[in-house]
Amino acid sequence: MAVTQRIPVPVWNRWPTWTAYAALLWSVIYAVLGISWALGGGGFPFGANDINAEGQGELLAEATAPVAGSITAALGAAGVVTAGAMARRARGPRAMLLGFGWSVAALLVLVLPEVRALNIALFPLIFLTLDKMDWPTMNFLILMVGGIFWAGATLAYQRASRSACANCGRVATDRTGRAEAWLLRWGRVITYVAIAAPWGYAVVRLAWALDIPAGVSTEFLRRMESANDGAGAKGMELVLAGMCAGGSLLTVGLIQRWGEIWPRWLVGLAGRPVPSAFPVTFASLAAVGVTAVGLSWARGLPGLIANGFSGDIEGYPVGPLFYLPIPAFLIWGVALGLATLAYYYRRRDDCVHCRRGEAVGVASPVRSRP
Structure with missing residues (x-):
């Protein structure tokens, strides 16, 4: 036997x-x-x-x-x-x-x-x-x-509960769902949006680090510097801007070859496939966190709209640019989540649990190369 x-x-x-x-x-x-x-x-x-x-x-x-x-x-x-x-x-x-x-x-x-x-x-x-x-x-x-x-x-x-594989979501008929087909069609465009969105926050923070009062008064910047020991405040702004810029750069990998095949300069990994679970997990967590931050900031959005996106912080007047990170983070989080899902659909292989293969019949551009 x-x-x-x-x-x-x-x-x-x-x-x-x-x-x-x-x-x-x-x-x-x-x-x-x-x-x-x-x-x-x-x-x-x-x-x-x-x-x-x-x-x-x-x-x-x-x-x-x-x-x-x-x-x-x-x-x-x-x-x-x-x-x-x-x-x-x-x-x-x-x-x-x-x-x-x-x-x-x-x-x-x-x-x-x-x-x-x-x-x-x-x-x-x-x-x-x-x-x-x-x-x-x-x-x-x-x-x-x-x-x-x-x-x-x-x-x-x-x-x-709909007779699909709990791990990969495929059904026995291997038919492409509407949402999946839509993401495979528009995934690249959505990824471009996710790449651009964090710069709405990064540009403002970078401007403050360079003493450019974007959306705030010069007095507000001086108040921040005195409260954070000058160089410390500028360093924080640069780090925050750099992390958003880094997130934008990493998002590029969702539609580029180095997001599927480790680049040559990574000794020991060069030429090997990037496990799809690696970028999917971290990008998904980032998308959730960024969306949550945007929603947290947006709780006062109705009042901001009523006031024409102007107000004051601790007595210092602020303008519309000060509130630019709110829509930037909301758009970033949603777009990054959809871009990550499109990347997952494009790259997923045969499921080790249900043994079902590609549901869409579209191979990844990278994996189809000789």
């Missing part, structure tokens, strides 16, 4: 299974915490207990433990039931499970996190300092991790 050799699958590739249980465990923990906060227990991270919320924690600045704790407990309990149903691949109610899962994922990753936590997530080498890592900030980071668990669990359930 022939024996079929089972190919070991890394834990990372089993994410459709363990993300549901991770979301369930996360929900249990926050259900318990919510009950504790509602009953007067310590550690409530919002409202008056968040001493660093001024200027960057407006969304939950008025939250109280009895109300927010009760809501947290209710959402946690509903999450336990929903994640359990997703783990069992329950057939219904599918729309309700998907609606809850995606809503919770968006709430935890894109809506609730404040700017200070998002800064640490995106720029850890700059903003990760001990004085900023208080419990409320750590809680926001934990919320984001829970949101990622929920996104993975919901995506896997969405695929499995």
